[in-house]
Amino acid sequence: MVTSPDELSAALESVGYLPDEGIATAAFLAQRLGRPLFCEGDPGTGKTSLAVALSQALSVPLIKLQCHEGIDFTQALYDWDFPRQLLHLRALEAASGGALDSELAEKSLYSRRFLLARPLLRALEESPCVLLVDEVDRADDEFEAFLLEILGENAVTVPELGEVRASVPPLVILTSNRTREVHDALKRRCLYHWLEHPSLGREVAILRRRLPELPERLATQVASAVRRLREMELLKPPGVAESLDWASALTALGRSELDAASAAATLGAVLKYREDTQRVVAVGLEAILAG
Amino acid sequence: MDTADPLTGLVGFAAALRVAGLPADAQRVQAYLGAVGELDIADPGQLYWAGRLTLCAEPDDLPRYDEAFAAWFTADEPRARRRGAPKPKVVTMAALTEAPSANGEEERATEELKVAASDAEVLRHRDISELTAVEREHLRELMATLHLAPPLRRSMRLRPHRRGRLDSARILRAMRAAGGETVRLAYKDRTRRPRRVVLLLDISGSMTPYADALMRFAHAVVRAAPTTTEVFTVGTRLTRLSRQLRKRDPREALAAASRAVPDFAGGTRLGETVRVFLDRWGQRGLARRAVVVVFSDGWERGDAALLGEQLARLRRLAHKVLWVNPHAGRDGYAPVQSGIAVAMPHLDRLLAGHSLATLEELLVEVRRA
Numbered sequence: 001m002v003t004s005p006d007e008l009s010a011a012l013e014s015v016g017y018l019p020d021e022g023i024a025t026a027a028f029l030a031q032r033l034g035r036p037l038f039c040e041g042d043p044g045t046g047k048t049s050l051a052v053a054l055s056q057a058l059s060v061p062l063i064k065l066q067c068h069e070g071i072d073f074t075q076a077l078y079d080w081d082f083p084r085q086l087l088h089l090r091a092l093e094a095a096s097g098g099a100l101d102s103e104l105a106e107k108s109l110y111s112r113r114f115l116l117a118r119p120l121l122r123a124l125e126e127s128p129c130v131l132l133v134d135e136v137d138r139a140d141d142e143f144e145a146f147l148l149e150i151l152g153e154n155a156v157t158v159p160e161l162g163e164v165r166a167s168v169p170p171l172v173i174l175t176s177n178r179t180r181e182v183h184d185a186l187k188r189r190c191l192y193h194w195l196e197h198p199s200l201g202r203e204v205a206i207l208r209r210r211l212p213e214l215p216e217r218l219a220t221q222v223a224s225a226v227r228r229l230r231e232m233e234l235l236k237p238p239g240v241a242e243s244l245d246w247a248s249a250l251t252a253l254g255r256s257e258l259d260a261a262s263a264a265a266t267l268g269a270v271l272k273y274r275e276d277t278q279r280v281v282a283v284g285l286e287a288i289l290a291g
Numbered sequence: 292m293d294t295a296d297p298l299t300g301l302v303g304f305a306a307a308l309r310v311a312g313l314p315a316d317a318q319r320v321q322a323y324l325g326a327v328g329e330l331d332i333a334d335p336g337q338l339y340w341a342g343r344l345t346l347c348a349e350p351d352d353l354p355r356y357d358e359a360f361a362a363w364f365t366a367d368e369p370r371a372r373r374r375g376a377p378k379p380k381v382v383t384m385a386a387l388t389e390a391p392s393a394n395g396e397e398e399r400a401t402e403e404l405k406v407a408a409s410d411a412e413v414l415r416h417r418d419i420s421e422l423t424a425v426e427r428e429h430l431r432e433l434m435a436t437l438h439l440a441p442p443l444r445r446s447m448r449l450r451p452h453r454r455g456r457l458d459s460a461r462i463l464r465a466m467r468a469a470g471g472e473t474v475r476l477a478y479k480d481r482t483r484r485p486r487r488v489v490l491l492l493d494i495s496g497s498m499t500p501y502a503d504a505l506m507r508f509a510h511a512v513v514r515a516a517p518t519t520t521e522v523f524t525v526g527t528r529l530t531r532l533s534r535q536l537r538k539r540d541p542r543e544a545l546a547a548a549s550r551a552v553p554d555f556a557g558g559t560r561l562g563e564t565v566r567v568f569l570d571r572w573g574q575r576g577l578a579r580r581a582v583v584v585v586f587s588d589g590w591e592r593g594d595a596a597l598l599g600e601q602l603a604r605l606r607r608l609a610h611k612v613l614w615v616n617p618h619a620g621r622d623g624y625a626p627v628q629s630g631i632a633v634a635m636p637h638l639d640r641l642l643a644g645h646s647l648a649t650l651e652e653l654l655v656e657v658r659r660a
Contacts, residue, residue, distance in 0.1 A: 005330070005337070025330070025340040032329045035322060040350065070448030074460075082463035089467070109467075137576070140448070140484075141518055179576025180487075181533070184348065188318050191326075191344040194353060233566075235574065235604075 002028060008057070017046070017053030018198075018206050026193040027054055027171075036133075036151055036172035038187055041195030043177065044239010051132035051173040058171070064132045065119035067139035073146060078121045078158060081114045088114070110160035120150055121158075127166040130173065136186075137176040144186045151189060198240060200227055206240060207247050214247050221258040221289070222247045226270065228288050234276040245269040260285040301327060304363045308346055311355045312551075315346045338364065351531070415647040420500030420617070430504065433647055435541060437511040439654050441485035441519055442582055444610070448482050455480025485519045486610065488512065488657060489578060491568065493587030494552060495526045495559035501617050501645070502555065503545075505586050508650055510536045510544050521577060525564035525587070526554045529571070559590055561630055562597030569604055582660040583609045584653070586644060588618055589631030599633035606637040611660040615644035615653055 002008045008031075009024035019027070027050065030037035039047040055062035065076055092105050123131040133147065150156055151172060155165035174190060176182055198206060203223040207214055222243055230237040238246075249269040255262040263285050271277045280288065305323060308315045315323075326341040339360055347356050414426060414433070422430060451458060461477035490509050494502050513520045513536040522532045535547035549555065565585075569578065583605060591598055606612050614634060618624055620643030626635055635641065640656060643649040 021336055022340055022343070025337060026344050029326050029329060029341070029344060033322065033325050068447070070446060072448075079460075082460060082467070086463060086466065177575050178572070179579070181349075184314065187348045188314075188316065191322070192347050192349075193344055194347075194350050233570070235570075 002031065002058075004028070011057040012053050015053050015056040016209055017049060017057070018202055018209065019050070020196075020198065020202060022193065023050060023195065026191055030173070030191055031058075031171050033191070034169045036174055036190040038174045038176065038182075038190035038192050039195060040176050040178060040193070042197065042237065042239060044241045045195040045197055046240060047173075047175040047195055048132065048134060051130055051175075054171065054173070055130040058128075058130070060171075061126055061129045062132060063119050063123045063126065063129055063170075064134060066134050067136050067143070069138055069140065071139050071143055075118055076120050076143070076146075077118050077150070077156060079116045079118065080110075081116050085109050085114050112161065115158065115161065120147075121156060121164060123170045123172075124150075124154065124156060124164050124166040127170040128168045129170050131170040133172065133174045135177060136174045137179045137182055141183060144183050148186050148189060197227075197230060197237075200224060203227075203240065203243060207243060210244055211247055211251065214251055215256055218250060218256060218258060219247065222250070225258060225263070225289055229270065229280065232279065232283070234271070234279065235273045236271070236276060238270045242270045242272075258289060260289060263289060297332075298324070304342070304359070305346060307363060308342075308356065308359050311359050313346055313352050313355060313359075314348045319346050335365065415651075418617075418620075418645045419504045419647075420645070427503070430647060431507060431541070434504065434507040434511055437508065437651065437654065439488075439512050439515040440658055441488060441516040442658050442660050443483040444486040444580060446482050446484040448484070449479040450482045452478050452480035454478050485516055486660075487519045487521065487577070487581035488516070489573075489581050489583045489609075490520070490522045491565070491583065491585045491587075492522065492524045493526060493559060493561065493585070494524045494555055494557075495587075495590070496556045497559070497588050497590050498586075498617070499556045501586075504650075505644075506536075506545055506548060507541060510541050510548075512654075513537055514539065521572075523568055523572075524552050524554075525561055525568065525585075526552075527557045527560050527564070528554050529564045529567045530554075531572075558592050559587075559630070560593035561587060561589075561591050562593050562595070562599075562601055565598065565601040565605065569601060569608070573605065573608055578605060578608045580610045582611045582613065582657050584613045584615060584657065585634075586615045586617075587630065588616055589614075589626070589628040589634065591628070591630030591633075595629040595633045598630055599637070602634050602637040611639045612637060613640050613642060613653070613656060613660070614638045615642045617643070617645040619643040620645045620649055 002011065005021070005024040005028040008028045009019050012019050012024065012027075026037055029035070039050065041047055052062060089105060089109060092108070093100055117125060119131070123129055136144070136147070154169045155163055157163045200223055203226070204216070204219045207219040207223060208216065226238050226243045226246070246266060246269045249266040250258065250262060253262065253265065267277060267280070271280060301324060302320065305315045305320045322345040323342055326345050327338070330337040330341050332338045332341065342360065343353070343356055347353055414430060417426070419430065449456070451461065455478045458477040458479040461479070462473065465474055465477065466472060490512065492505050492509060509522045509532070513522060513533065517537050520533065522536055524530045524532060530552045532548045532551060535551050536544050538544040538547060572578070602612065614631070616631060619626070619641055626632060626641060631641070642653055642656060644653060
């Protein structure tokens, strides 16, 4: 059990995720208060990787529920394995030679082995664990109410089997890209954290940590160039993932310095829209690299 | 204040945040106190994060939280957390139309009878900017009766249907009930769901005569489909009003909305504000496959080329882009104003919006979109 944000921060660092004070405090409080952590922020600020890192740092399993439009409880919570139930029934019929005890058959059909546990039920059963509810804004709003109920109770009732209750509430991380506003009732139950792009020093550290063969000088150049690109009001400002891609593209080409020529050759790793590329080229790569 | 008990100070801080417009309700305050209990509040950093994590609910809340935190706990700000330009203080605005004078009240009482139901038809076609205070009042009542049946789109979700794909789960369930025999085939198909409607209201100086009516119109649309309608004002800056306009009572909703908008009757920098809208909301998904309605007279003070560029971007994201111009209904109108001229190639329709009747037509157009 972690007893302070600093301790959690150190644990996260040991698995390769470098949190700032806000992220460490948020995750620490989520764990201590038993409240889900609702993460928002620009793409590439490390919302999803936070959950992955937390599961590694706390050495518990990570269970991921990817939300999408039309997701319903049979995909999120549990479902009965109909084909296997049918086969089982047929097998029972054949074995009994026509004298099937319907009561017993019914009972054996609704046993745990025919229940398919989906992420939410698995999280309750396997807790302690980290449950990542990714891109909750993509699910329908009815789904939020359902999610809210399970997160509030930390338990679920399967009518045929009874209640499944988590011994320890799972550490829940919800992420949203703000494609629509998530209902306030759900947010109210959660801690809210807005993730910023990392500071220059932290981004250099992240690059060096994830790409050990990257020279420090190049890491600093990439991180500061990416910082300036983020200030340019591009359609898609590069996230940490893009800086990582850019740095590995440069190392793959064997460059040890980020100059205009090598930047032009690898710009596709960091800019994903034609308009953005045109804009950056118009401003001039030298200007961006020089600062 | 009782300085001996830190709890009083913390609850007071939460109350101050509530006044500043943050959603610091009882449940959040409870979480806040819980968080403070877990952390070392002698450390200003931890004190800062305890409140920010529990009492805020969206990025717009963060600058206000920072400001209140600085004012409450420290003389200077704990750290530079501001994103972009600092927010101006929330200004309390007066009502959108001139307040009726004392004899105006009397006037209203005597004239109320004259505005009978038969006049409603005439009123529907009158230009909103030319109405008298009494007629405006009547128009507001008519506005409240507007109803938008939201446009629909096909959803990914599958529901039981009479034809379509085979629904194996339902078939198997029926088979189980029938002892393993296939009795009837069941089908499922994609359903239809409400399509999102986004209203962008220009509330600059030249649109002032229409501002009140447009707000009320927006309120009626939001009330009809609160979860799938979003309203923003564009002028010199972008303000999201969806939350304020969800209040049921039009008076309360409009009061909350005018408190939230700092740039009523200011200038117009449509291009810039539309870009902010697309960067912060539109491209992430709010404008995707939505019906976007821009209410503006097209007088652009900023760079018209930027507006054209941003509308082209909007057109690529949205399902339909409609532009409502109150002047478009006038005789001899030609779309020559700097803004509307560059916008024209990127619009699906240019509509008039100067009277109730034209706004009703707009609703029909949105539903069909």
